[in-house]
Amino acid sequence: MKSLSSHLSLAVLLGAMAVSAQAQEFKAGFVNTDRIFREASAAKAAQAKLEQEFSKREKELVDQGNTLKTASDKFEREAPTMAESQRASRQRQLVDQDREFQRKRREFQEDLNARKNEELSTVLERANKVVKQVAEAEKYDVILQEAVYINPKFDITDKVLKTLNGAK
Numbered sequence: 001m002k003s004l005s006s007h008l009s010l011a012v013l014l015g016a017m018a019v020s021a022q023a024q025e026f027k028a029g030f031v032n033t034d035r036i037f038r039e040a041s042a043a044k045a046a047q048a049k050l051e052q053e054f055s056k057r058e059k060e061l062v063d064q065g066n067t068l069k070t071a072s073d074k075f076e077r078e079a080p081t082m083a084e085s086q087r088a089s090r091q092r093q094l095v096d097q098d099r100e101f102q103r104k105r106r107e108f109q110e111d112l113n114a115r116k117n118e119e120l121s122t123v124l125e126r127a128n129k130v131v132k133q134v135a136e137a138e139k140y141d142v143i144l145q146e147a148v149y150i151n152p153k154f155d156i157t158d159k160v161l162k163t164l165n166g167a168k
Helices: 002-023 033-039 041-081 084-137 157-166
Strands: 028-030 142-144
Touching (some): 033 084, 033 157, 041 084, 041 157, 084 157
Parallel strands (some): 028 142
16 A cells, blocks of 8 residues: 555656646747848948948949940931941840840849848857847747747847847
8 A cells, every 4th residue: 555655646746746847937039030130230230331342333233224225225216217237236236235234233133142141141140149148148948030920028139139239
């Protein structure tokens, strides 16, 4: 009988411990990475750096596009009065210029996207370090960065931004 009673008390004790362990609060948080990329001072500095780095090339592309459009409009106006050989020659020139313009624009976009990804990955790396610091300091069990829905009470983006912007 003692054996049955000791097993029963052990089972009750283990059950109580399991209920007690589940009663401990699970602490979760959420960080909105889009807001980090928009509002963090490091992200704003990266954006300014990219604008400065690519503004000259962008202006050259805009100017080249305007020149091409002007030449194309002029060709459209003058084409009916041109000789066939002259019209074909100018049309080939415009097609070649357009092809070159499209190539330069594509290269520009690829270069810009590559640099943007480099800069944003640096910002994300710093933000993730801050998220980890906040999680450890405030004893979070899990921090999510993407979710379909999050209750605003779990959003710790403001804390992360404050720490990230303060720790330059």
